[in-house]
Every structure is written in C-alpha cells, then in structure tokens.
Amino acid sequence: MPELLEEVPRLAQHQRRTLWVLSAGQVLxxxxxxxxxxxxxxxxxxxxxxxxxxxxxxxxxxxxxxxTSMPLATLAGRRGRGLALASGMAVALLGVGLVIGAVAVRSFPMLLLGFALIGAGQAANLQARFAATDLATDASRGRDLSMVVWATTLGAVLGPNLVGPGEALGALVGMPELTGPYLFTVVGQLSGIALYWFGLRPDPLLLARRVALTRTGAATAAAHPDRPLAARYAMLTVVGAHGVMVSVMAMTPIHLLHHGATLTIVGLTISLHIAGMYALSPVFGALADRWGRLPTIVLGYATLAASAGVIALGASDPRWVTVALILLGLGWSAATVAGAALLTEASAPELRVRRQGRNDAAMSLLGALGAVAAGGVLGWVGFAGLALFTLPVIVLVVALIPLGRR
Incomplete structure (x- = not known):
C-alpha cells in the first residue's frame, strides 16, 4: 500500500510532462x-x-x-506510444520527399503516393489525443485529452501563414516551384520525431501497463471493466460527428463562391470553423469530466443540429453560413472529445489501443467518403438540402444513447 500511495504523485508528474510533449508535438x-x-x-x-x-x-x-491508423495502433500496443508517433511522423516525412520529387519530375502517381504517406502523420496526430489518456484519471480524462486537441489550434493557424515565406525561401535554395513551404514541413517533422522519441520517456502507455501489473488483477478488472456496447456507441459518436462535419465543411467554399462571396470571406469562414473545432476543446473536456460523457455528447449533437438548421434557413447568406460553420466546429469538438473519453474508459486496457486505432481508421474513411458523396448531394438538393441530409445521423446517435450507459 505505501508503494501505491507514493506512485500517485509520480504518475501525476509523468502525466503533466506527457501532456506538454504531446501538445508541443501537435503544434509542430x-x-x-x-x-x-x-x-x-x-x-x-x-x-x-x-x-x-x-x-x-x-x-x-x-x-x-x-x-495507417491500425498499424500505428498495433505498434503502440506492442512498443509504446513514443515509437508509434515517431514512426507515423517518419513515414509522413518520406511522403513529403516523394511529393517534392514528384513535382520535380512531373509525376502525378508519385505525387498521390506521397500524399498517401503523408496521411500517416495525420494518423499519428489522431493517436496523440488518445496518448493523453493513458495515465489520466477518470476525473481528468476529458480535460487532458482536450488540452492536446486544443494545441492543434496553434499549428493550424501558423501553418498556412508560412506558405508565402516558405515559397520565397524555397526559391533561394533552388527547390521546384510551389514546394518551398515544404521546407517548414521537413523541419517540423524532424522536430516532431525527435520530440516523441526522446520526450515520451517513460512511455505513458507502457508505464500505465506496468502500474496495472503492480496491482491485483481483481482490483484492476473491477476498476476498468470492459463495456463493449458503450465502446461501440462511443465510436459511433466520434465517427458520426466527423462525417457530418466533413460533409458540410468540404462543400462550404464552393457554395459561398457560387453565392458571390470573396476568397477573403471564404478564408475567414473556414478559419472561424477551425477555431470552433479546436479553440474551445478544453471547455468541452471540462464539461465531459464534470457533467459526464453522455450529456456532453448530446450537447455536441444538439449543436450540430443547430448548425444544420441555420444553414437550412440562411444558406444564401454568407453571414449565416459563417455562423453555421462555427456551430459545426463547436458541435464536432464537444462530440469527439466526450466520445473519445468514453471510448477509452469503456474499453478494458488490453482492448483499448486496438479500439482507438479502429476508431481513427473509421473516422478518416468516413470523412473521405462523406466529402466525395457531399459533392453529389450538393448538386442534387443544394447546400441547404445537404445540411438536412445530416439530420438522420444526428437523430440516430442521440436515439442510441442508452447504449452508452451499458
């Protein structure tokens, strides 16, 4: 018992350090x-x-x-988060090299292959938010996860603004046209690899497992029972919110341009939408810890429904579309933060990382399919109709909320 009492402050110290490393990695x-x-x-x-x-x-x-989401999750389960996150960034770095080479030799297939490998870096970004929960307590899991999500805001704002300086720098060193900004990408990737490899020591996932082994098996099982129905519902929550968000967001620029909006208005709308996605995630994390995961999920989906309603009533007015996109980002943030926290705590430790990988894979796949399908729906029923097409998903997720309690 004294060993366990001494263990608690050490784990809290390791968790604080882990959150700083993961947040810095998200910025990079x-x-x-x-x-x-x-x-x-x-x-x-x-x-x-x-x-x-x-x-x-x-x-x-x-x-x-x-x-790459499942392979990285499998690697994390076997060798730890640090190696998995660094590996995802390394594969993405290889993809960046292929993209630069493809532009130099004018090869479209090579370009697409490079972009596919870059996706491994995005998979690592998604896994980083789950890494924040490895050493978290039930009382802080939502808050810790949301802090890593929030750190994405800084990088998302800074990254696009480096395109101009990067192109000028690339011209100085003789890089192919339009690839200069990738110099910042290379530096960021290398820094991220080093940060994850050296900074996540001791590894949060492996440390959490070692701590669990020092406790009795019965106590560990009682503290973390597996709830498969709740875990599946949590995945549905995250995947559904992402599908709704991507489907509407992907068609917003072309809709606004067709209604006379300038590129400046389009850029402002998307920027405010991204701010809605990430900037208030700590608020939703705190709500998920205080109110509970399921009430916060309902709040997120109610906000998504409000976004669809605003679009349906004001699709022709860029101002109302901007309001709707902010609501869309806020709803996504609340649902995904609370859903990811629920998925983690509803899964037994031996199943947790695998389910997290499946969640990220399904989330990304549905996002891609939603973006493709949204174009056809937009041409068929317009932007207002596209927003209303998301309502059945919203109603389904809210109707199935009893599964999350099991």
Missing part, C-alpha cells in the same frame, strides 16, 4: 501539415493538368490516414 504537426494541406490541391491540379483532380490530394491524405 500543425505547422508541418498546414502548408501540405494548403498546397495539396494546387499541386494536384498543376501536375495533372486537370482542375477536376485537385480534390485527390486531400482524398489520398485521408485514405492514407485510414490505412
């Missing part, structure tokens, strides 16, 4: 991928010679994320 990743995502569509259109293929850049990044 945001800086790295901000330029990548911003230039992806432009490079795809330039190399292919067809503007209609510009969306394949984002599609291949998302598919790469889905394809």
């Amino acid at each position: 990743s945001g800086i790295s991928f901000g330029a990548t995502v911003s230039l992806g569509a432009v490079l795809a259109a330039t190399i292919s010679g067809d503007d209609g293929l510009s969306g394949l850049a984002t599609a291949f990044i998302t598919l790469g994320t889905a394809a």
Whole structure:
C-alpha cells in the first residue's frame, strides 16, 4: 500500500510532462501539415493538368490516414506510444520527399503516393489525443485529452501563414516551384520525431501497463471493466460527428463562391470553423469530466443540429453560413472529445489501443467518403438540402444513447 500511495504523485508528474510533449508535438504537426494541406490541391491540379483532380490530394491524405491508423495502433500496443508517433511522423516525412520529387519530375502517381504517406502523420496526430489518456484519471480524462486537441489550434493557424515565406525561401535554395513551404514541413517533422522519441520517456502507455501489473488483477478488472456496447456507441459518436462535419465543411467554399462571396470571406469562414473545432476543446473536456460523457455528447449533437438548421434557413447568406460553420466546429469538438473519453474508459486496457486505432481508421474513411458523396448531394438538393441530409445521423446517435450507459 505505501508503494501505491507514493506512485500517485509520480504518475501525476509523468502525466503533466506527457501532456506538454504531446501538445508541443501537435503544434509542430500543425505547422508541418498546414502548408501540405494548403498546397495539396494546387499541386494536384498543376501536375495533372486537370482542375477536376485537385480534390485527390486531400482524398489520398485521408485514405492514407485510414490505412495507417491500425498499424500505428498495433505498434503502440506492442512498443509504446513514443515509437508509434515517431514512426507515423517518419513515414509522413518520406511522403513529403516523394511529393517534392514528384513535382520535380512531373509525376502525378508519385505525387498521390506521397500524399498517401503523408496521411500517416495525420494518423499519428489522431493517436496523440488518445496518448493523453493513458495515465489520466477518470476525473481528468476529458480535460487532458482536450488540452492536446486544443494545441492543434496553434499549428493550424501558423501553418498556412508560412506558405508565402516558405515559397520565397524555397526559391533561394533552388527547390521546384510551389514546394518551398515544404521546407517548414521537413523541419517540423524532424522536430516532431525527435520530440516523441526522446520526450515520451517513460512511455505513458507502457508505464500505465506496468502500474496495472503492480496491482491485483481483481482490483484492476473491477476498476476498468470492459463495456463493449458503450465502446461501440462511443465510436459511433466520434465517427458520426466527423462525417457530418466533413460533409458540410468540404462543400462550404464552393457554395459561398457560387453565392458571390470573396476568397477573403471564404478564408475567414473556414478559419472561424477551425477555431470552433479546436479553440474551445478544453471547455468541452471540462464539461465531459464534470457533467459526464453522455450529456456532453448530446450537447455536441444538439449543436450540430443547430448548425444544420441555420444553414437550412440562411444558406444564401454568407453571414449565416459563417455562423453555421462555427456551430459545426463547436458541435464536432464537444462530440469527439466526450466520445473519445468514453471510448477509452469503456474499453478494458488490453482492448483499448486496438479500439482507438479502429476508431481513427473509421473516422478518416468516413470523412473521405462523406466529402466525395457531399459533392453529389450538393448538386442534387443544394447546400441547404445537404445540411438536412445530416439530420438522420444526428437523430440516430442521440436515439442510441442508452447504449452508452451499458
């Protein structure tokens, strides 16, 4: 018993250090991928010679994320979070090299392969938020997870603003046109690899397992019983919110442009949407810890429904669309933070990492499919109709909330 009492403050100290490392890694990743995502569509259109293929850049990044989520989760389960996160960043760094080479030799297939490998870095970013829960307590799990999510805000804001300086710097060193900003990506990736590899020691996941082994098996099982129905519901919550968010967000720029909005208005709308996704995540994390996971999930989905309603009533007015996109980001944040916390605590330790990987893979895959399908729905029923098409998903998730209590 004295050993366990001494163990608690040490674990709290390790958890604080882990959160700082993961948050710094998210900032570096945001800086790295901000330029990548911003230039992806432009490079795809330039190399292919067809503007209609510009969306394949984002599609291949998302598919790469889905394809690498489970392998990285498996690696984390066997060797720890540090190696898994560093490996994801390393694969993405290889992808960046392929993209630069593809632009130099004008190879479109090589370009798409590079974007697919870059998706591994996004998979590592998603896994980082779960790494924040390895040493967390039930009372702080939502807050700790949300702090890592919030750190994404800094990188997401800084990254796209480095495109101009990066292009000028790339021209000085003789890089192919439009690839200069990837210099920042390379630096960010290398820094992230070193940070995760050296900073996550002791590894939070492996440390949590060692601590569990020092306690009696009965006590551990009683503290962390497996609740498969609740875990499945948590995955449905996260995947559903992501599908709704991506489907609407992906079609917003083209809708606004068709209604006379300037590129400045489009950029402002998307920036405010991203701020809604990440900036208030600590608030939703605190609510998830204080109110409970399920009430916060309901709050998130109610906000998503409100977003759909605002779009349905004001789709032709860019101001109302901006309000709706902010609500869309806030709803996504509340649902995914609370859902990820519920998934973690509803899963027995031996099943937790595997389920987290499945969650990220399904989340990324549905996001890619939703973005593709949304284009057809937009052409069929318009932007207001697209928003209303998300309501059945929202109603389904809220109706199945009793599963989350089991």
